[in-house]
Amino acid sequence: xxxxxxxxxxxSPQTTNISQSDVQTVHAQTVRMLQSDAxxxxxxxxxxxxxxxxxxxxxxxxxxxxxxxxxxxxEVALESGAVGFVQAGKMSVGxxxxxxxxxxxxxxxxxxxxxxxGRDVHVEESRTVVLLARNVSGNVTTIFNxxxxxxxxxxxxxxxxxxxxxxRTLFKRSG
Numbered sequence: 001x002x003x004x005x006x007x008x009x010x011x012s013p014q015t016t017n018i019s020q021s022d023v024q025t026v027h028a029q030t031v032r033m034l035q036s037d038a039x040x041x042x043x044x045x046x047x048x049x050x051x052x053x054x055x056x057x058x059x060x061x062x063x064x065x066x067x068x069x070x071x072x073x074x075e076v077a078l079e080s081g082a083v084g085f086v087q088a089g090k091m092s093v094g095x096x097x098x099x100x101x102x103x104x105x106x107x108x109x110x111x112x113x114x115x116x117x118g119r120d121v122h123v124e125e126s127r128t129v130v131l132l133a134r135n136v137s138g139n140v141t142t143i144f145n146x147x148x149x150x151x152x153x154x155x156x157x158x159x160x161x162x163x164x165x166x167x168r169t170l171f172k173r174s175g
Contacts, residue, residue: 076103091118106133108140
């Protein structure tokens with residue numbers, strides 16, 4: 001166990017267990033964190049419980065009651081937490097809030113997601129703002145589907161272009 005404020009950077013080729021500590025960077029094969037936070041975690045396997053991490057790069061990430069800002073992983077499992085952005089091969093979320101997920105396979109159970117983009121998406125009793133997927137199964141409430149997102153993008157682009165053109169015309173200076 002690492003005492004609080006003992007290390008700002010941890011590098012270990014094996015397993016690193018961090019409890020009730022704040023660290024800047026962790027490099028290890030396996031990282032387990034309990035009630036801790038880290039700026040950057042690079043590992044093969046990461047397990048977080050009641051912890052926070054700004055940037056995680058790993059093959060497998062498991063998080064319970066934790067907050068993650070940016071995750072780049074092969075497989076991510078999040079339960080009762082929050083995550084800002086996830087890029088993964090497979091993502092499983094249960095009872096969590098997610099900003100954006102880009103993954104090959106996505107499962108969202110009893111949660112909320114801002115943007116979900118994936119090849120195969122399975123949703124149970126969840127809400128999404130924007131859902132972009134090839135195959136969708138389950139019970140999902142989506143505020144914008146693929147067609148709506150495309151229309152909103154086209155209309156906002158057209159509106160922005162017209163406003164830019166109008167602004168140039170109105171505020172053109174005479175030289």
